[in-house]
Amino acid sequence: MQRELSEQEIVRRDALKRIKELGIDPYPADLFPVNVSAKEIHDNYERDKLSYKNICIAGRLMSTRVMGKASFSEIQDSSGRIQVYVNRDEICPGEDKTLYNEVYKKLLDIGDIIGIKGYVFTTQVGEITIHATELVLLTKSLRPIPIVKTDKEGNIHDGFNDPETRYRQRYVDLIVNPHVKDAFVKRTQLTNSMRNYLNNKGYMEVETPILQPLYGGAAARPFKTHHNTLDMQLYLRIANELYLKRLIVGGFDGVYEFAKDFRNEGMSRFHNPEFTQMELYVAYKDYEWMMDLVEEMVEKIAMDIHGKTEVQVGNNVINFQRPWKRFTMYGAIEHFTGIDVSKMTEEEMFNTAKKLGIEVDETMGRGKLIDEIFGEMCEGKLIQPTFITDYPVEMSPLAKKHRSKEGLVERFEAICNGKEICNAFSELNDPIDQRARFEEQLELGKRGDEEAMVLDEDFLRAIEYGMPPTAGLGIGIDRLSMIMTNSNSIQDVLFFPQMRPQKKVRVVELDDEEKSVLAYIKSKEKAEIGAAKSGYQESHEISNKKWDKAIKKLREEKLIAFSKNEQGEAIIEFIQ
RNA sequence: GACUUGUUAGCUCAGCUGGUAGAGCACAUCCCUUUUAAGGAUGGGGUCCUGGGUUCGAACCCCAGACAAGUCACCA
Numbered sequence: 093m094q095r096e097l098s099e100q101e102i103v104r105r106d107a108l109k110r111i112k113e114l115g116i117d118p119y120p121a122d123l124f125p126v127n128v129s130a131k132e133i134h135d136n137y138e139r140d141k142l143s144y145k146n147i148c149i150a151g152r153l154m155s156t157r158v159m160g161k162a163s164f165s166e167i168q169d170s171s172g173r174i175q176v177y178v179n180r181d182e183i184c185p186g187e188d189k190t191l192y193n194e195v196y197k198k199l200l201d202i203g204d205i206i207g208i209k210g211y212v213f214t215t216q217v218g219e220i221t222i223h224a225t226e227l228v229l230l231t232k233s234l235r236p237i238p239i240v241k242t243d244k245e246g247n248i249h250d251g252f253n254d255p256e257t258r259y260r261q262r263y264v265d266l267i268v269n270p271h272v273k274d275a276f277v278k279r280t281q282l283t284n285s286m287r288n289y290l291n292n293k294g295y296m297e298v299e300t301p302i303l304q305p306l307y308g309g310a311a312a313r314p315f316k317t318h319h320n321t322l323d324m325q326l327y328l329r330i331a332n333e334l335y336l337k338r339l340i341v342g343g344f345d346g347v348y349e350f351a352k353d354f355r356n357e358g359m360s361r362f363h364n365p366e367f368t369q370m371e372l373y374v375a376y377k378d379y380e381w382m383m384d385l386v387e388e389m390v391e392k393i394a395m396d397i398h399g400k401t402e403v404q405v406g407n408n409v410i411n412f413q414r415p416w417k418r419f420t421m422y423g424a425i426e427h428f429t430g431i432d433v434s435k436m437t438e439e440e441m442f443n444t445a446k447k448l449g450i451e452v453d454e455t456m457g458r459g460k461l462i463d464e465i466f467g468e469m470c471e472g473k474l475i476q477p478t479f480i481t482d483y484p485v486e487m488s489p490l491a492k493k494h495r496s497k498e499g500l501v502e503r504f505e506a507i508c509n510g511k512e513i514c515n516a517f518s519e520l521n522d523p524i525d526q527r528a529r530f531e532e533q534l535e536l537g538k539r540g541d542e543e544a545m546v547l548d549e550d551f552l553r554a555i556e557y558g559m560p561p562t563a564g565l566g567i568g569i570d571r572l573s574m575i576m577t578n579s580n581s582i583q584d585v586l587f588f589p590q591m592r593p594q595k596k597v598r599v600v601e602l603d604d605e606e607k608s609v610l611a612y613i614k615s616k617e618k619a620e621i622g623a624a625k626s627g628y629q630e631s632h633e634i635s636n637k638k639w640d641k642a643i644k645k646l647r648e649e650k651l652i653a654f655s656k657n658e659q660g661e662a663i664i665e666f667i668q
Numbered sequence: 669g670a671c672u673u674g675u676u677a678g679c680u681c682a683g684c685u686g687g688u689a690g691a692g693c694a695c696a697u698c699c700c701u702u703u704u705a706a707g708g709a710u711g712g713g714g715u716c717c718u719g720g721g722u723u724c725g726a727a728c729c730c731c732a733g734a735c736a737a738g739u740c741a742c743c744a
Contacts, residue, residue: 099713100678100695155705162701177702202694216702238679239694241705249705250680250693256736257679268679312743331744357743358669367744451741512744543743568744581737582744592735622724636723 100236107199108232114190118232124207126150131171137212137220144212149174149222150230152267153204155239158197164221167206168267175221176208183227196227203233203267240268259589272584275577278397279585282576283350283569285396286370289389295346295372300335302328302352308551309333309490311543312355315365328354333490333564334551336373337519340562341554348372350569361581362511365590368569377563379502379518383479386506386514386565387414390477390572397576405509405578408475416506417478421466424480428470433462441465455539458499459486474507489529489545491517509575514567521559527552609639613664621664 097105111118128147137144151167151174161180166173180192200206209226238252251269252258258265258272265272287297305324307314309331317326332351339347354366374382394401394412401413419427422434429448433441438458445452445461450468452461462484470480482494483503491501502518520526530547537544573585583589612628613619619627625639 098678098695103695157703157707158700159703159707160700162703164703166704175704179701181701215704217704219702219704221702236678236694239705240679241693243705245705247705252679254675254679254736256675259736310744353744355743358741360740360743361738363743369744515744566744571744625724635721636725638720640725 098236101234104201104232104234104236107201108234111195111199111229111232114195116195116229118229120228120230124148124150124228124230126207129171130167130169130174133174133212133222134172134220141212146209147212147222148207148209150205150207152233153200153202153206155202155241156200161192163197167208172270175215175219176210176224177213177215177221178224178227182223182225191227195229200229201233201236202239203235203237204229205231205233237264238268255583256591259583259591262587275573275579275584276587278577279569279573281397282393282573283370285393286389287350289392290346290348290372293346295348295374296344298336298339298344298347298349300329300332300339300349300351302354304329304335306546306548307331308545308548310353310355311545313357313542315354315356330355331369331566332371333566334548336371337559337562337564338551338554340373340375341557341559345376346372346374359590361583362571364570364582364586367582370565370567370569372565372567373519373562374564375560375562378561379481379504379516379563382516382563382565383418383481383504386479386516386567387416387477390506390513393572394576403576403578405575406580408509410476410509410575412477417476419478419480420482421462421480421484422482424470424474424478425462425465428473429465433465457486459484463487471507471512472510475509477506477508477513479504479506488517489533490520490526492520492522493525511571512568513571513575514565516563516565519559519562519564521555521561523552523556526555609634619664624664 108118125148128144128149130149130151133144133147133149149167149169151169154166154168154173156163156165163178165176165178167176178192178196180189183196184190184192207226207228207230208222208224210222210224213221213223215221238250240251241249243249252265258269266276291297303317303319303326305326307327307330309329310333312330314327314330317328318324319326329351330353332349332353336347336349348370350368350370352366353369355363356365357363359365374385391401391412391414394403402409402411404410422432426432426434431444433444436444438461441458441461442452442456445465448465448469450464452464456464466480474480481502481504482497482500483491483505485491485493485499485501488501488503491503494500494502504516505512506514520529527547530545530552533545534547537546570582570585573579574582577585579585609628612632613624625636628634628639
């Protein structure tokens with residue numbers, strides 16, 4: 093179905109047609125021999141002027157200021173923007189000035205991708221500029237892009253801000269909002285830095301199934317799908333933990349994966365249905381060791397991205413310098429509430445939670461209560477990176493029981509800016525205990541807990557062969573990216589955040605009611621508007637609003653006209 | 669899932685008590701040899717998110733819905 097084009101789109105399509113008539117290919121196939129970027133010129137021209145006498149650059153046309161025979165444009169390549177000076181008699185040395193007068197001045201639009209050959213100079217105003225000697229069209233753009241302007245004080249004019257449009261048309265967002273691009277560059281720096289760190293340690297990056305017959309490794313509701321040939325239900329993974337541990341059983345000492353995981357749950361500025369987690373498993377280590385690794389790795393990432401360990405996040409400056417603060421979960425609760433819950437019975441804890449103003453219900457066990465108290469009273473207050481250790485066993489069916497503390501597991505989370513950024517434990521490798529924990533989860537599932545884990549018989553078989561003591565880590569790449577880029581929403585660190593589809597555009601045609609109204613007016617030829625309405629309403633059921641809509645529509649379609657007679661009455665008239 | 673706010677030109681936004689839909693940028697036409705968000709002049713451009721209702725009359729009031737953002741709940 094052909095969309096109705098806006099005036100500006102029609103102008104551009106007409107320009108495209110004219111360009112073709114002039115024998116110019118608006119989408120040429122040949123490579124364009126780019127030999128420099130905008131950033132390189134800005135960085136190096138002043139101290140090495142001789143190297144920029146013969147340059148070739150390509151980019152998107154972002155602005156033009158035409159001043160008769162001379163004009164200035166700005167082009168933007170992947171590295172940034174640079175000004176281009178175009179002089180009529182230089183790009184058109186002969187008699188034929190079409191390239192300048194018609195193509196450059198009229199047929200090129202902001203958003204077109206062009207190639208420039210020329211040399212670099214500095215204008216009278218002192219701006220490093222490319223003096224164009226040749227100009228070619230590389231791609232014609234058929235839609236107008238938003239024109240965002242920044243003045244000398246750095247104020248942004250006519251910004252492209254609407255989050256919905258920005259996320260739905262991320263390509264436009266990336267073109268016109270440099271800070272958006274910057275956040276994604278930083279995200280990639282983050283994963284590069286992390287990957288380098290892990291590779292230098294000798295761990296192996298692996299890939300494990302995303303389509304899993306059983307989902308496991310986390311407490312979450314999965315996406316279901318179906319494989320036709322096997323005729324079986326499959327799930328999109330919620331975690332890759334159980335697969336990576338199988339690889340530890342298989343004899344790898346350290347494996348990691350940057351994993352896209354999928355959880356069929358609520359969405360918010362911290363949650364997207366698909367998100368990225370880096371999971372790492374290292375044999376013969378424990379959670380204490382893993383804490384040291386996390387500190388070291390994240391400190392290094394901050395250094396690699398920002399050149400320092402401090403990062404501005406909202407109103408806070410977060411410092412990733414080692415060592416980070418460490419609290420046990422009980423310790424954190426005592427620190428923030430003054431209450432020692434460690435020796436409380438479930439009943440005492442229930443009442444304590446209630447007193448603290450936390451919503452509780454009878455189904456909550458000790459572990460859930462502790463988690464609630466912590467989440468409510470402590471988590472949001474932890475701005476600087478902090479490790480919380482030793483979680484209740486009920487919440488952690490895959491973690492090893494604490495070596496000395498009853499009822500706890502060897503688990504830690506790192507909290508930063510009030511949010512969890514990673515989760516790790518000494519992995520449970522006792523197959524008997526693991527089976528028992530899975531069975532407890534099955535019970536929870538029967539009681540209606542949709543997030544309860546399912547029993548993975550193959551995983552149990554694997555660890556029955558023997559998994560060495562292992563430290564495991566899952567670190568949220570999106571969450572960490574948000575912190576490292578000072579982003580307020582996960583959507584700002586995902587190129588294409590999940591959105592509901594947009595409504596389809598309707599084709600407008602006369603409906604039956606409008607046709608009927610038109611027929612009536614035609615029969616009258618001409619009438620006072622109020623009389624026509626009441627006349628029509630005598631024989632037809634129609635509300636005033638619908639009548640009004642119908643006649644407005646008919647006028648738009650130029651099927652009827654409005655006017656006034658000598659008495660000043662509004663007259664409606666059928667047009668032949 | 670709940671609550672709050674929003675949706676008007678390609679973009680950013682005004683729009684009074686309900687009374688002919690506005691501005692800046694962009695676009696078009698014309699003039700102009702180094703400009704800096706903006707050279708000058710003139711002009712065109714609208715499904716006021718959708719559907720219903722109230723009203724002589726709705727961008728505006730009422731009801732229902734769509735989409736989004738924020739807060740909360742759940743979760744990483």
